[in-house]
Amino acid sequence: MFCACLSVGAMAQGTLAFDANAGVKSKMTVYDGTEVNYTAYERLFYVTNVEDSTYQFLNVYVPDGATQQTPIFLRTYVGGYMASPAAHPQAGDATGRALKEGYVVVIPGTRGRNSTIVADKQYAKTHKGVKNGQTVYTGRAPNAILDLKAAIRYLRHFDRQMPGDAERIVTDGTSAGGAMSALMGATGNNPEYAELLKAMGAAAERDDVFASVCYCPIIDLEHADMAYEWLFQQTDSRQGLDDTHKQMTKELAALFPAYVNSLNLRKPDGTPLRADNYLDYLKSEIIRAAQIAKNAGADIPDSIGFSFTSEAGGMFAAPINGGMRPQMQGEQPPMGMRPMRGGKRQVGEYITDLDMQKYLNYVVSTQALKGVPAFDSKIEGVNNASGENEVFGDATGSSVNFTDYTAQRNNATLTDAIRQNVRLMNPMSFIGNGKTTVAPHWYIRHGARDRDTAFPIPVNFATMLQNAGKDVNFLLAWNRPHSGDYALDELFQWIAEITK
């Protein structure tokens, strides 16, 4: 085994190792009471030049019965773009479910915007400008995705020794973790990461994956502010801003049409998806999600903007006389027939329309919007830095701008180095460029009332992948807030189908 006893901060050299006989038998009871027996291989360092020994290793869990052909479910627990230690599987989330389904589960640790080490003499010697005893931020962009790519390469490197099939890795993550899953899926083998991975001592292997599951991915950070204001500028939550922020809302919103048009997207039916039909497309996607939920029995209230066909079919159809069957007068109508929250009776089977302004006001009533700008918020004397400003900061712990718009407000321009980091952290950067192996299968979910990023961000991403010929299962999941690892029956049915 590779020695795990590194002094913190030391630039340790070593070789990658995996010992198939070093597993520890264990078991866990998952959500439905099933006991799953597995073998755990933990603290497997995936680079030889370990900079941050708290994070740069992965854990592997092999359920009894797994073979060399068993798909691997790789879950990242990155959240908020922060560091994420290699974890154990959780009984109630997708990792417990994956074990129960017999998949090999891999949980890598990753450095993040808040991870630090204290430099020792050796580290200071090999890092220009760093002094002995200095605090060093280890996980600024693009290091989190580098760690995950190194983890994938490690799995390939030991594919023959380790149960599980490294050619069928399914990645999963939520929010910033959804972004990491999206990056793993969309940047496979891209040469722009190669030198950085080599310097870390990652295995000289491919790092593409088979499928990526992305819940509410916080991606395309350099365009997320404009999408946010374009979508939400008219909502109640954006009224009452001071003049400075009102002006920024307007200016950012005005940048979105040119951006979305530059993507040259096509809807699934082949027709162009452009700024002038974009809101209608979002409407159709929300209606599609709500109809799926309604078909499964959910009550979709008309009070938040939906219209329905006027009559229900079947034996419990509401009579045209506008109310109850004669024998029901004075009684409570049965459950499914009761008036909805909005007062009007919901009788129709089909959703026919949606008042988007009403709907967006509903979304922002469930949770107030972020500030303006929502992501690249750091403006001297106006706004504080966001977590994303830290992501693009450097090893000293700085916060920096990553969009032209906000940089200009600070009378600054983005350096080439920052631009490159922004590029390496955006899964949109390399789709279709020919030097990248993009995962063939995608499962992307964004809650229909998630306001952590605006709907166009996941919609653009899913559409771009579809346009590139990938198999994409996308939904603005009805009534879901910013969250992940839900509808696991459906997710694992999808995984079973793509891996059978």
Ligand code: DHB
């Ligand atoms: C996450 C949420 C955010 O709103 C954001 O800007 C970045 C990350 C998260 O939950 O991971």
